[in-house]
Each structure stands twice: as C-alpha cells, then as structure tokens.
Amino acid sequence: MPSVPSTKLRIRQKLGKYRIEKRLGEGGFASVFQAMDTIMGTRVALKIPHEPLVDDQLLASFRKESRLLATVDHPGILQIKDASIINGRLVISFPLGMETLFDRLSRRMSFDTTMLLIDQLMEAVAFAHERKVIHCDIKPENVILFADGSARLADFGIAKVARQTIKGCGTGTVGYMAPEQAMGRPSCRSDVFSLGLVFYRMLAGQWPEWPYEWPLPGYQKLKTRVPQSMIAWLRKSIEINGAKRFPDAVRMRNAFMRIRPEATRFVEKQRAKKRAQRNSDTARQSKVRTRRAA
Missing domain, CATH: 3.30.200.20 (Phosphorylase Kinase; domain 1)
Known part of the structure; x- marks a missing residue:
C-alpha cells in the first residue's frame, strides 16, 4: 500500500x-x-x-x-x-458508536452477547446480499457497537471507493478475505468467508489463519462452547473452495437459524452442569467444615 x-x-x-x-x-x-x-x-x-x-x-x-x-x-x-x-x-x-468489535474482543464476551451480535451482523449482510450489494471488507474494525446493544456494519461502499482509489491496496484486508477475493474476484461468497472468520474468532477466542486447516487454533475451546452442528456451519462458511461455501449470507443465515435452538440448548446444558458442580463443591466444603467443628 x-x-x-x-x-x-x-x-x-x-x-x-x-x-x-x-x-x-x-x-x-x-x-x-x-x-x-x-x-x-x-x-x-x-x-x-x-x-x-x-x-x-x-x-x-x-x-x-x-x-x-x-x-x-x-x-x-x-x-x-x-x-x-x-x-x-x-x-x-x-x-458515533461506543467502540468497534475489534475493541470489544479484547474483553471476555458471553455466549448470549456473541449470539446477539452474530444475529445482527448476519441479518445486515443478508439484507445487502438480497439487493446484490457486497461489502468486500468485513472485519471487526468495521463493526460499530452502540450503547443500546446494537451493532452496525460500517464502510459499505466506501471500502469499494478505497480499493478503486489506492492502487495496489488489494480488494479487502489481508487476514480477513477469501482466496478468490485476494485474486480480485470478490462475491457474496467472499463476504460469507469474512463473516465466518469473524464469528469463529468471537466463539473460539483465536483467529484462524491460512491455510485454514482443521483443527484450527481455538478449536478445543470452541468444542466446549457450541455443538458440532454449529462447528460444521462455521467450517462451511470458511471453506477455501468458494463453491463449497454458502453462496450468500441469506443461505448462511437460514442455516444458522435452523441450528440456533440446538446451540442454545447446548449452552444451557453446559451451564446446568457447572451449577451442579458448584453446588456439589459447596455441599462438600460445608460437610468438611461441619466435621471440623464437631
């Protein structure tokens, strides 16, 4: 550049x-x-x-x-x-928002907050794709968070003007874009790839990197947070071969809505296990204190 x-x-x-x-x-x-x-x-x-x-x-x-x-x-x-x-x-x-998603990712994010942001971002990109508009530079720095809990995707259109203006600047941001986009052929599938990378980072806590071979960094943590159906959804979103990806964010969103209830049940089950373990630990500690007092 x-x-x-x-x-x-x-x-x-x-x-x-x-x-x-x-x-x-x-x-x-x-x-x-x-x-x-x-x-x-x-x-x-x-x-x-x-x-x-x-x-x-x-x-x-x-x-x-x-x-x-x-x-x-x-x-x-x-x-x-x-x-x-x-x-x-x-x-x-x-x-003017409060901060970007890039800033927010420096702090712990709950599953509920993560899912709310995923919902909002997918709805926004799906809406654009339905109107044949692609973003070409989806990344955490371009997601603006507001005090009411809403997230808005910035730089629609402006990213394209920047690409046309700065010779050699590529077609997006390195580390966030699909292989075909890096070769100058962006499409709705490229936006799907970038969304998949962002969502993987939000859920797994680490950025997947080229060549995107599974298991990716953070995979062990990811398995404890979401069911296999959601991992498969993420994996399809960031397929290197664009033909194997969701063709656009509309299809990506529709697939997500089918597995979302299972993801919610999975998390609730994990939370119930943790509560049961805490209650068991508390009861065990109470018995120990009682025996010592006697």
Missing part, C-alpha cells in the same frame, strides 16, 4: 460546523475522528480521505456508491449522515 500523508487536523480545530475532538484511527485511505456537530449539538464520527487522494474520479465513485448505499437501509448497516466538501476536504459524517 502506498504511503499517503496524514490528514493534518488538530484537536479542537473547526472544520465547517464540526469541532475535532480526537483521532479514532487512520488507514491508507482516510483518517477517522470524533467530532462535535456544533449546530446539532451531537457527537459524530468523521471519515476524511487523505487530501492527495481526493479528485474528480474519487468524488464520482463516492457519489455512485453513496446512492447505492442509500438503497440498503437496514438497522444493522451504518448509514452516512452527511457528506460535504469543507475547505477542500471530503468530510463524511457517521453516527
């Missing part, structure tokens, strides 16, 4: 109606800031492409992709609030 100068914006600097508060991240295409909308009185996330990349071609691509994104209106997809040229910069405004 070519080296691109950072967008030089200072904390507390005004950019149109926005006041920059802090930098949230930076990549080869853009920098992301937390800012205050001084007119609406709300905080937003600003994605600002690096100035050397902004030309008529980029703006034309951005307009096309933004209009396409507007047709994919779903609670699980992060929509653009506003896009403007301010002081020669393209400034794209989004709702």
Whole structure:
C-alpha cells in the first residue's frame, strides 16, 4: 500500500460546523475522528480521505456508491449522515458508536452477547446480499457497537471507493478475505468467508489463519462452547473452495437459524452442569467444615 500523508487536523480545530475532538484511527485511505456537530449539538464520527487522494474520479465513485448505499437501509448497516466538501476536504459524517468489535474482543464476551451480535451482523449482510450489494471488507474494525446493544456494519461502499482509489491496496484486508477475493474476484461468497472468520474468532477466542486447516487454533475451546452442528456451519462458511461455501449470507443465515435452538440448548446444558458442580463443591466444603467443628 502506498504511503499517503496524514490528514493534518488538530484537536479542537473547526472544520465547517464540526469541532475535532480526537483521532479514532487512520488507514491508507482516510483518517477517522470524533467530532462535535456544533449546530446539532451531537457527537459524530468523521471519515476524511487523505487530501492527495481526493479528485474528480474519487468524488464520482463516492457519489455512485453513496446512492447505492442509500438503497440498503437496514438497522444493522451504518448509514452516512452527511457528506460535504469543507475547505477542500471530503468530510463524511457517521453516527458515533461506543467502540468497534475489534475493541470489544479484547474483553471476555458471553455466549448470549456473541449470539446477539452474530444475529445482527448476519441479518445486515443478508439484507445487502438480497439487493446484490457486497461489502468486500468485513472485519471487526468495521463493526460499530452502540450503547443500546446494537451493532452496525460500517464502510459499505466506501471500502469499494478505497480499493478503486489506492492502487495496489488489494480488494479487502489481508487476514480477513477469501482466496478468490485476494485474486480480485470478490462475491457474496467472499463476504460469507469474512463473516465466518469473524464469528469463529468471537466463539473460539483465536483467529484462524491460512491455510485454514482443521483443527484450527481455538478449536478445543470452541468444542466446549457450541455443538458440532454449529462447528460444521462455521467450517462451511470458511471453506477455501468458494463453491463449497454458502453462496450468500441469506443461505448462511437460514442455516444458522435452523441450528440456533440446538446451540442454545447446548449452552444451557453446559451451564446446568457447572451449577451442579458448584453446588456439589459447596455441599462438600460445608460437610468438611461441619466435621471440623464437631
């Protein structure tokens, strides 16, 4: 990826109606800031492409992709609030979440929370695939979590503009993309692969890596958390051969909904065993204390 100068914006600097508060991240295409909308009185996330990349071609691509994104209106997809040229910069405004899934994965996540996030992400991607829209860069950094417990997938459309703009940047993010996508042939199956990798990490606690040969890292933990039917579902999602994968997130979601009740029963059974073991240990310790007291 070519080296691109950072967008030089200072904390507390005004950019149109926005006041920059802090930098949230930076990549080869853009920098992301937390800012205050001084007119609406709300905080937003600003994605600002690096100035050397902004030309008529980029703006034309951005307009096309933004209009396409507007047709994919779903609670699980992060929509653009506003896009403007301010002081020669393209400034794209989004709702500001609490953190990304990448941040959240640094802390323990319960099974219930994991399943809730999987539900939301699959529904969002399935909705897009039904409308023939693919993401091409599904990764934890592009999943934004909000205080109400909702998750929204960011960068629909913008990921495509970035690919077209930065020569040699590939077709996604290395470590998250399907083999055919790395060769420049992304499809709905590629999004399925990326979703499978993210879900495996959420459930197993480790990232599977190339060549994705089973058993994958974290497999022993995975076996204690979900039934074999769900492991088979994950395995099909991240098949190297795209023809053996789910063809899109719609089919992936439908298969998940069939095995979800079994996964819930499996976890409830595991929890019941742990409770029984704790009660047994407590009773045993109580008997020991009683004998000692006598």
